[in-house]
Amino acid sequence: MRRTSYSGLCPVNFAEYEGKPVSVLMDQSVPTFVLRELAKHPRCEEGGKYLGFIESDRESTRIVVTDFLPGGPNAKRTQVEFLPDGDFQEQLFRQAERVDSRVEHLGSWHSHHCNGLQTFSEGDVAGYLKTVNKPQYRPDFFLASLVTRMPSTLAETDWLHHFLFTRGGDCFYALHHQLNYINSPTTFGEITGHTPGHRVGFGPAGRDDGGTSSLKPDLGERLPQKNASGLWYESEIGRQILADDRIFFLQAFGAEVRATRTGGRIKLAGACIDGSAIVITYPAAIDDDFVEIVLKSARNRAVSISCCISEREVALKGALCMQGLL
Amino acid sequence: MHARFVVIDRTRELDHHSVVTKFWNCVSELYVLDRQRLPAESQATSSTGSIFVAQYEVFLS
Numbered sequence: 001m002r003r004t005s006y007s008g009l010c011p012v013n014f015a016e017y018e019g020k021p022v023s024v025l026m027d028q029s030v031p032t033f034v035l036r037e038l039a040k041h042p043r044c045e046e047g048g049k050y051l052g053f054i055e056s057d058r059e060s061t062r063i064v065v066t067d068f069l070p071g072g073p074n075a076k077r078t079q080v081e082f083l084p085d086g087d088f089q090e091q092l093f094r095q096a097e098r099v100d101s102r103v104e105h106l107g108s109w110h111s112h113h114c115n116g117l118q119t120f121s122e123g124d125v126a127g128y129l130k131t132v133n134k135p136q137y138r139p140d141f142f143l144a145s146l147v148t149r150m151p152s153t154l155a156e157t158d159w160l161h162h163f164l165f166t167r168g169g170d171c172f173y174a175l176h177h178q179l180n181y182i183n184s185p186t187t188f189g190e191i192t193g194h195t196p197g198h199r200v201g202f203g204p205a206g207r208d209d210g211g212t213s214s215l216k217p218d219l220g221e222r223l224p225q226k227n228a229s230g231l232w233y234e235s236e237i238g239r240q241i242l243a244d245d246r247i248f249f250l251q252a253f254g255a256e257v258r259a260t261r262t263g264g265r266i267k268l269a270g271a272c273i274d275g276s277a278i279v280i281t282y283p284a285a286i287d288d289d290f291v292e293i294v295l296k297s298a299r300n301r302a303v304s305i306s307c308c309i310s311e312r313e314v315a316l317k318g319a320l321c322m323q324g325l326l
Numbered sequence: 327m328h329a330r331f332v333v334i335d336r337t338r339e340l341d342h343h344s345v346v347t348k349f350w351n352c353v354s355e356l357y358v359l360d361r362q363r364l365p366a367e368s369q370a371t372s373s374t375g376s377i378f379v380a381q382y383e384v385f386l387s
Binding site for chain 1 (some may be wrong): 333348349351
């Protein structure tokens with residue numbers, strides 16, 4: 001979400017587009033990859049730059065999106081703003097060009113799932129119009145997608161919305177059923193980190209093909225080839241969470257932090273000055289996403305808090321608040 | 327979207343009302359601070375059977 005003085009525009013139905021016929025196609029795995037990126041930063045805006053190909057002849061144009069460049073490690077992410085790591089994306093795009101010189105940057109997606117805004121901001125629209133009209137932007141179209149909420153299952157619809165900006169146009173178009181999901185798997189997975197894994201089918205225009213897969217196993221299979229064991233702590237998301245929480249514990253407890261592993265579960269424990277301790281126990285398997293936090297006093301009184309792993313920071317802070325009660 | 331926390335007094339020696347109040351106040355405050363908005367709706371329930379369980383649900387949208 002970017003703020004500018006741009007006056008703002010509402011999208012026009014793509015049925016009213018009067019230019020040369022254009023088809024917008026997207027590989028059916030792309031929404032799954034989007035969800036995986038969102039899972040890394042559930043409380044911040046996230047985004048990526050679409051990769052794919054343009055097939056054009058005298059009569060029509062086909063835009064085929066097969067993948068996207070992730071936001072990057074140095075992207076600026078807040079609850080109301082996403083600014084990609086441009087250097088990182090540029091580097092990946094050059095690698096993609098070496099794999100297939102036909103590759104094009106076809107647009108981008110970003111999310112408002114964390115702030116509830118259901119539309120592009122005025123700054124978003126102004127930015128997309130500016131990009132599609134830049135001489136150095138090669139295609140005549142720019143596909144912009146907006147995630148408005150985090151679905152609880154992949155079968156849900158209306159969380160990923162697509163819009164088309166055209167060079168020279170003074171408006172932009174909402175693609176409702178006009179964006180079709182196809183089977184055109186990415187050839188840039190080694191570069192983008194998007195391994196197809198278990199492909200979850202999406203029907204036309206974001207509608208499911210009858211599948212009702214939960215997000216939980218999907219998020220857990222993010223790196224299936226590297227984590228064949230199925231152990232949570234060996235998954236990429238597990239490693240990231242453990243790294244984040246180690247920092248949290250070090251800030252809260254200083255040197256009094258201990259990590260152990262029992263029965264495939266990692267435990268992180270911090271000791272308080274008053275003799276009480278806080279222990280968080282992480283999931284054992286990648287398809288589990290609950291944690292248990294135990295606050296234990298020096299007098300052996302104990303309270304446990306169970307919650308979804310994404311809410312663990314609130315639970316940890318709640319446990320810290322309750323120290324005096326025990 | 328909602329967040330759910332299940333709190334259990336394992337040793338059954340605590341003042342349950344204090345636990346409910348303290349944790350709930352803390353969670354409510356954290357959601358306000360972390361997410362810059364008040365929960366649209368909140369709910370806390372507890373049972374006082376053989377083991378104390380309090381379940382907190384924060385509805386975020």
